[in-house]
Amino acid sequence: MRKSRQREAVRSALLAAGRPLTPQEVHAEAERAVEGLGIATVYRHLNALEEGGEVVRLDGFGKGGRYEAAHTGHHHHFHCRDCDRVYDVERCPGQGRIESLAPKGFVVEAHEVTLYGTCAECGSS
Numbered sequence: 860m861r862k863s864r865q866r867e868a869v870r871s872a873l874l875a876a877g878r879p880l881t882p883q884e885v886h887a888e889a890e891r892a893v894e895g896l897g898i899a900t901v902y903r904h905l906n907a908l909e910e911g912g913e914v915v916r917l918d919g920f921g922k923g924g925r926y927e928a929a930h931t932g933h934h935h936h937f938h939c940r941d942c943d944r945v946y947d948v949e950r951c952p953g954q955g956r957i958e959s960l961a962p963k964g965f966v967v968e969a970h971e972v973t974l975y976g977t978c979a980e981c982g983s984s
Contacts, residue, residue: 864892864893865889865893865896865900865901865904866904866907866908867892868888868889868890868891868892868893868896869885869889869901869904869905869908870904870908870913870914871888871889871892872884872885872888872889872892873885873914873926873927873928874928875888876888877947878927878944878945878946878947879917879920879925879926879927879936879945879946879947880925880926880927881924881925881926882898882901882902882905882924882926883898885901885905885926886898886901889901905926908926909926912929913928913929914926914927914928914929915927915928915929915931917936917945919973920936920938920943920945920973925945927947931947933951934947934948934949934951935947935948935950935951935971935972935973935974936948936971936972936973936974937973937974937975937976937978938973938974938975939976939977939978939981940975940976940977941977941978941981942978942980942981944978946978948972948974951972952972957970
């Protein structure tokens with residue numbers, strides 16, 4: 860994958876955020892580093908970073924996909940219903956507990972947990 864200022868700005872925006880971002884949020888952050896950066900360029904670089912295994916696309920959060928750095932490992936998410944931001948949740952319910960929720964005879968191979976509510980910033984306003 861060829862390095863470019865635009866791609867580095869997109870990558871840096873995701874790493875600095877520490878949470879999944881919409882393409883529009885990535886664009887707003889990356890444009891600080893590369894003035895005049897277009898949203899189509901951001902989408903192109905997000906797709907290339909995803910294909911290269913550096914970025915993961917998360918679906919199921921309302922207004923389309925969110926993106927986060929692929930190196931974050933197994934974790935879950937919190938979706939604020941007020942501001943629509945998505946945050947990482949570091950803890951996991953753990954092995955054994957999740958599997959116990961499956962019907963008898965079913966084999967759990969993976970799981971995702973999303974918590975919904977109000978983030979600290981929205982809750983304090």
